[in-house]
Amino acid sequence: MxxxxxxxxxxxxxxxxxxxxxxxxxxxxxxxxxxxxxxxxxxxxxxxxxxxxxxxKGALDPVTKELIYVAVSITNGCEYCTRSHSYAAKKKGATDEMIKEMISVVGLANKNNKLVDAYQVEVDEIYK
Amino acid sequence: MxxxxxxxxxxxxxxxxxxxxxxxxxxxxxxxxxxxxxxxxxxxxxxxxxxxxxxxKGALDPVTKELIYVAVSITNGCEYCTRSHSYAAKKKGATDEMIKEMISVVGLANKNNKLVDAYQVEVDEIYK
Amino acid sequence: MxxxxxxxxxxxxxxxxxxxxxxxxxxxxxxxxxxxxxxxxxxxxxxxxxxxxxxxKGALDPVTKELIYVAVSITNGCEYCTRSHSYAAKKKGATDEMIKEMISVVGLANKNNKLVDAYQVEVDEIYK
Amino acid sequence: MxxxxxxxxxxxxxxxxxxxxxxxxxxxxxxxxxxxxxxxxxxxxxxxxxxxxxxxKGALDPVTKELIYVAVSITNGCEYCTRSHSYAAKKKGATDEMIKEMISVVGLANKNNKLVDAYQVEVDEIYK
Amino acid sequence: MxxxxxxxxxxxxxxxxxxxxxxxxxxxxxxxxxxxxxxxxxxxxxxxxxxxxxxxKGALDPVTKELIYVAVSITNGCEYCTRSHSYAAKKKGATDEMIKEMISVVGLANKNNKLVDAYQVEVDEIYK
Amino acid sequence: MxxxxxxxxxxxxxxxxxxxxxxxxxxxxxxxxxxxxxxxxxxxxxxxxxxxxxxxKGALDPVTKELIYVAVSITNGCEYCTRSHSYAAKKKGATDEMIKEMISVVGLANKNNKLVDAYQVEVDEIYK
Known part of the structure; x- marks a missing residue:
């Protein structure tokens, strides 16, 4: 268009x-x-x-920020964003090991997010 | 239930x-x-x-992993997950400044993910 | 409103x-x-x-349909829908064991959906 | 990558x-x-x-589990997951009629999930 | 399939x-x-x-309805829906300027939706 | 927090x-x-x-923009955003009829988005 x-x-x-x-x-x-x-x-x-x-660069270093950006993009299923910011992350110093661990966290969080919704877990007082 | x-x-x-x-x-x-x-x-x-x-702890430190976990939870709109893992992040050493910067990345990534979908951006050769 | x-x-x-x-x-x-x-x-x-x-009732029985409905509602994070259709599922004959197994499938699918996006897995010829 | x-x-x-x-x-x-x-x-x-x-196989049969898996994958817009688990569902015995009915439930649930959010429907006492 | x-x-x-x-x-x-x-x-x-x-046509004109349809489709990352209803919107009279402004609203709303989830903003009395 | x-x-x-x-x-x-x-x-x-x-105000009037904003917020399940921008839409002149029609478009679009993913519909040449 x-x-x-x-x-x-x-x-x-x-x-x-x-x-x-x-x-x-x-x-x-x-x-x-x-x-x-x-x-x-x-x-x-x-x-x-x-x-x-x-x-x-701020309180978080640029590599961490790119990894967070990619984590969001995977969760939203945005291919362009996942590819371009994985590229940026590596260019700024992220290793394959770091990316693979980020992916495992993303997988785990997506699963647990849904288990929380499924079991309708109430927020513990300590987290409020 | x-x-x-x-x-x-x-x-x-x-x-x-x-x-x-x-x-x-x-x-x-x-x-x-x-x-x-x-x-x-x-x-x-x-x-x-x-x-x-x-x-x-692995290639990524536990604080970074918790921040990634929270970023996914915000993107999925899971209140329990956002609150409990923000708590965990802080307990493991994340500062308020780190959390606020993570949030800004999450906001930006969610916006850009949708701009990519809206304009149907094709993946650049360099990112493939 | x-x-x-x-x-x-x-x-x-x-x-x-x-x-x-x-x-x-x-x-x-x-x-x-x-x-x-x-x-x-x-x-x-x-x-x-x-x-x-x-x-x-059709090719699928009403309990299976309600479980599928709940699975979608969990994935979308809709509390009302999850609660009301879990109730309906049980009224139509779903047991707690069935609901718990459905939840495990939902958790697993949500995780694997994101691993596919993360690793940008290409569709195998056999699935096309 | x-x-x-x-x-x-x-x-x-x-x-x-x-x-x-x-x-x-x-x-x-x-x-x-x-x-x-x-x-x-x-x-x-x-x-x-x-x-x-x-x-x-457990309280739910493997075909039902595959259909639930596909329902989640459609809701998340994961093409690979939708295709591979539709394939698995059919291999385990799902008919085209079963798959089409599952799809109708997924469409309906996604619509109703959003009507609930739009009208901000409160959870009935009976569902709590 | x-x-x-x-x-x-x-x-x-x-x-x-x-x-x-x-x-x-x-x-x-x-x-x-x-x-x-x-x-x-x-x-x-x-x-x-x-x-x-x-x-x-009703209280809203058909162009506005198509733009809303596209906004939802972008948010869900549905390429077919985004393309086909952008086409429909233009055929019914939407200009490129209108589509670009709709896209900016979609980007902004997606960002702010997540900032609300991130900061766990409570609903003001006036909005209830 | x-x-x-x-x-x-x-x-x-x-x-x-x-x-x-x-x-x-x-x-x-x-x-x-x-x-x-x-x-x-x-x-x-x-x-x-x-x-x-x-x-x-631009190529789109402020009411249309607010309705688009609400449509995205409903799709993302953000209660605060849905409530606050429905309020804004009404303050800027949206009638209840306009809001109800917007909601119907949102419901329909969410359903059809998923039917497209379910049936893996290919983009027609005319929409490219």
């Missing part, structure tokens, strides 16, 4: 964000996600600025 | 798992989750053994 | 559906679900007629 | 589980799901052992 | 619904969705009748 | 956002959602700025 906005077509706000993405990430090609969001320049700008602010 | 199996009612496999939970966790009271699973002793045993194996 | 439409307030299409619910189910009080849907008489009628048609 | 572990590459725990899968199922080729899980031999072992324990 | 029922194979109830779809929509080819549902003629009939009743 | 940040405790960025919320919305009390987000002033600021930008 929408088409990617290629770099050579980018102008104004889109061009600026594209430059920032390439500079901040040290990459030479804009991923499809941003090239699709560019159909809505305000959404592109909001999403890129949020990503930069949220994923940078 | 089902009722919690209290410690004083526990026998056999259930009693053994309860003892193991208290010993491994250094707690004196069994949380409601396990007391409900005890209605199905095999499920209780499988779930507890998986949890012990998955959540222990 | 909306309020239940009580039996004494019911007129026309709503009154007819209420009578049919009581007659078909052998109950004397309309559950809250139908009393809320009654705010939109067409939705009430469509939903009740679909339910009657879908949940009746 | 990960690759399937083929049978000829399998050693130790992975090889053992592969043999058990082929023997228990009476198949000659390992499905992709297990060949991907084999990247994490502990997860492979846990998942296979759980599956064997949960899906075997 | 199931195959599409082509127009030339359609008989009885299926043929009638196919004619109604073509007439009501002013199209000459039945979309795959209906050709798959035709495997279960009762489900086909129920689903088509519900769609006709729900999506027609 | 976190507590609401009350207006009298608000300083700096939080105080500024609180003032903007009250001014823009013409309300005298800050809803709990914002008082919880205030635990993370950057998230509060990002979320409020996005909301203001996304929900204002």
């Amino acid at each position: 929408f088409k990617t906005i290629e770099e050579k077509e980018a102008t104004g706000k889109v061009k600026e964000v594209y430059e920032d993405i390439k500079g901040s990430r040290g990459i030479t090609e804009i991923p499809n996600f941003w090239k699709m969001l560019a159909n809505d320049p305000n959404e592109l700008e909001r999403s890129w600025n949020s990503l930069k602010q949220v994923m940078r | 089902f009722k919690t199996i209290e410690e004083k009612e526990a026998t056999g496999k259930v009693k053994e798992v309860y003892e193991d939970i208290k010993g491994s966790r250094g707690i004196t009271e069994i949380p409601n989750f396990w007391k409900m699973l005890a209605n199905d002793p095999n499920e209780l045993e499988r779930s507890w053994n998986s949890l012990k194996q998955v959540m222990r | 909306f309020k239940t439409i009580e039996e004494k307030e019911a007129t026309g299409k709503v009154k007819e559906v209420y009578e049919d619910i009581k007659g078909s189910r052998g109950i004397t009080e309309i559950p809250n679900f139908w009393k809320m849907l009654a705010n939109d008489p067409n939705e009430l009628e469509r939903s009740w007629n679909s339910l009657k048609q879908v949940m009746r | 990960f690759k399937t572990i083929e049978e000829k590459e399998a050693t130790g725990k992975v090889k053992e589980v592969y043999e058990d899968i082929k023997g228990s199922r009476g198949i000659t080729e390992i499905p992709n799901f297990w060949k991907m899980l084999a990247n994490d031999p502990n997860e492979l072992e846990r998942s296979w052992n759980s599956l064997k324990q949960v899906m075997r | 199931f195959k599409t029922i082509e127009e030339k194979e359609a008989t009885g109830k299926v043929k009638e619904v196919y004619e109604d779809i073509k007439g009501s929509r002013g199209i000459t080819e039945i979309p795959n969705f209906w050709k798959m549902l035709a495997n279960d003629p009762n489900e086909l009939e129920r689903s088509w009748n519900s769609l006709k009743q729900v999506m027609r | 976190f507590k609401t940040i009350e207006e009298k405790e608000a300083t700096g960025k939080v105080k500024e956002v609180y003032e903007d919320i009250k001014g823009s919305r013409g309300i005298t009390e800050i809803p709990n959602f914002w008082k919880m987000l205030a635990n993370d002033p950057n998230e509060l600021e990002r979320s409020w700025n996005s909301l203001k930008q996304v929900m204002r």
Whole structure:
């Protein structure tokens, strides 16, 4: 329905964000996600600025943040998101062992979340 | 529909798992989750053994694993799971700042997951 | 935001559906679900007629259908639906053992669904 | 990101589980799901052992369990899981009519789950 | 597992619904969705009748209804549904600008839904 | 785990956002959602700025945007979000009839989304 906005077509706000993405990430090609969001320049700008602010080093290191991002994406069944942020996690230093352990936690949590709903478990006082 | 199996009612496999939970966790009271699973002793045993194996220190430290667990639970909208594993995360050393940053990643990932579905973004060759 | 439409307030299409619910189910009080849907008489009628048609004995017996209904409701985290259809399942003959085994399948399926998404498993030729 | 572990590459725990899968199922080729899980031999072992324990005949027959498994997989939008367990259900004796009725229950339950959330229906006393 | 029922194979109830779809929509080819549902003629009939009743002009215009339909489909990650109802929305008069704004609302709502779950926000008195 | 940040405790960025919320919305009390987000002033600021930008009149009118927001919230089972944005929709002019029709679309879309997954419907050429 929408088409990617290629770099050579980018102008104004889109061009600026594209430059920032390439500079901040040290990459030479804009991923499809941003090239699709560019159909809505305000959404592109909001999403890129949020990503930069949220994923940078803080109390959590960037690798941990990427692993959390992938865990959510798996839970939502988003293939693009799972693949692109697994890639980002590895680029920032995540090992295969770390990714496999993250996956096991995701599997376990999804199972236990449903056991809680199935047995209608009440919240213990200590957790409130 | 089902009722919690209290410690004083526990026998056999259930009693053994309860003892193991208290010993491994250094707690004196069994949380409601396990007391409900005890209605199905095999499920209780499988779930507890998986949890012990998955959540222990490995390539990822236990705090990171708990944060990933909470991220999945938020995404699934499971209140009990969010509360109990936030509690566990803090007990194992997570700070409020770490939890707040995890939440921001979860919010961002949920938004971007849906933008990907909305714009039907194709997977870049580099991520395959 | 909306309020239940009580039996004494019911007129026309709503009154007819209420009578049919009581007659078909052998109950004397309309559950809250139908009393809320009654705010939109067409939705009430469509939903009740679909339910009657879908949940009746066919190639699958009514207990199996109720268990499948509960399995979906757990997966969606719908408390009302889980409770009301577990009740229905038991009324139609489901035992506690059957319900507990259904829950274990739900837990397992939810875990494996996510492992498939995590490892991006390709569909085997034989399953196509 | 990960690759399937083929049978000829399998050693130790992975090889053992592969043999058990082929023997228990009476198949000659390992499905992709297990060949991907084999990247994490502990997860492979846990998942296979759980599956064997949960899906075997108990208070519910194996066909009913497979249908419940498929119902959850449809609800989660997992194509691999829907296809592979529909296949398993048919192999164990499910007819096309049974599968179509299961699908109708899944459609209905998903709709009604959302009507409950939309109208914020309160749990009737009788269901508590 | 199931195959599409082509127009030339359609008989009885299926043929009638196919004619109604073509007439009501002013199209000459039945979309795959209906050709798959035709495997279960009762489900086909129920689903088509519900769609006709729900999506027609009422207090909301048909374009708004299609946009809401797409918003739900994005949230559920259903590619077919997102594509087919975006197509329908445009055919009924939705502009690209309207679709892009709908997408931004969907992204925002999905993020905020999870922030609410993360912070366990209590419902304000005014909203009850 | 976190507590609401009350207006009298608000300083700096939080105080500024609180003032903007009250001014823009013409309300005298800050809803709990914002008082919880205030635990993370950057998230509060990002979320409020996005909301203001996304929900204002554009190609879609504010009522339609609120209805789309509610449709997503119902689909995600978020009670707070469903209640607060139904309230907002009505305040901006949505009638009960509009809300009920939106709910019917949400119910229908959720059902059909799952029928598509169940029958593994392929995307028609015309929708690509």
